[in-house]
Amino acid sequence: MRQDVWHRLDLLARSILPFFATLLLILVGMVPLRVPALSPVIPSLVMVAVYYWTVYKPNLMPLWAVFLIGLFYDLLGGGPVGVGILSLLLLHGLVGGVRRYMVGASFLAIWLVFAPIAAAAFFAGWALTCLIETRLIDPEPGLFGYLATIAVYPCLAWLFAQLQRSVYRRA
């Protein structure tokens, strides 16, 4: 009986891991690094996380989880609420559309697919912010953020892969 409870708890922990890991990653991404030259080049760690888990464990990163992650990010970030949500929903949706072609793809291929999808998400975020602020915003910070996000994908994906290997070995 007790084994059953622990087993259930174990399953529960495994299923909520990607969601809470992504929330934690948002906090980690906000820790002040105190390098001012870096401020326009902050990568969007959330985007990498949502992309990775949607590709590898889509049942653990459902649509409503992406919504909540986006909401949490927007509330903390200080920008207009809804921008993060919609760009992450777009990212999630685009991945869902091409996922069936990515089964068994190499790491490089998945990274390559990340590039245009992340571009679409960043563009959507920029366009929405322009709409909300009713003026044209300089897209340069967004462009640098996008490039930084692409660059940071391998490290983060490697980390997640280690996590996935240790936690979901049997899955």
Next chain:
Amino acid sequence: MNNRLGTVSRLATPVKAWVQRFAVFLLVTAALALTLLGKTDSTIVHKTRVAVTDAVAPILDFASRPVGSAVDAIEQVQQLAALAEENAKLRNTNDRLRHWQTVAYRLEAENTALRDMLRMTPDPNTRYVTARVVADTGGAFVRSVLIHAGAGDGVAQGQAAVTGEGLAGRVAQSGGRSARVLLITDMNSRIPVFLANSRERAVLAGDNSSRPMLLYLGPRAQVRPGDRVLTSGVGGVFPAGLPVGVVASAADGQVRVQPFVDWGRMEYLRLIDFEQPGLLLPASGPD
């Protein structure tokens, strides 16, 4: 009883299928609704935001301390390497500061005497709250930081946040134990300022770049690179005379200001609780 359960599950399955098919549509609509809600200055969004930052601030405070110590350690090593040069520079600065200290004392005495003669009203009382910066929440299009002090410590919306060098930003929202400071470089930041040399009034507007620009300068304003920019205190929300920056460039009809604040060394912010007696403070500041 089996029949009833069967009926319930038969009803639930199509509902679930319907919800799943329209989940995307529902969530996108919900997101757009939230955007509109946030845009129309609703208090719900504001309150939720404040609640979230309040909940998260202690975690961020804990998490940012190791980074702070690591940065300090690296700085110490760098300082050791440049010791002799630093020493000479410091002696030089010390001599100049002693000179300015004498000048300041003389001016202060003169000021008090003149005020006394004119029977001027004394400066209003100012209180200061010092808080640690725990998060740099800026994404690509927002420049704001979170501090680990809230209404419980005396932080209120609209207060000026300064470092040792100059004005860093303004409190956009304050919760129970955390607050968000909108930096002067954020595109929603508007600070009334004036140029020290020509006493021209203007508004410092950020645009997410590292150099905010001056808006609403008079048509015959003479602006030169190197002019100091200070807060003008117009509106009664900020104290006047806070150093903001120097004019960096005045080309193309666009005046850019280089802020005094060293963003890399912004570990603590001082919030100025400034109350102009008898003046109604408008509920300003973006969400």
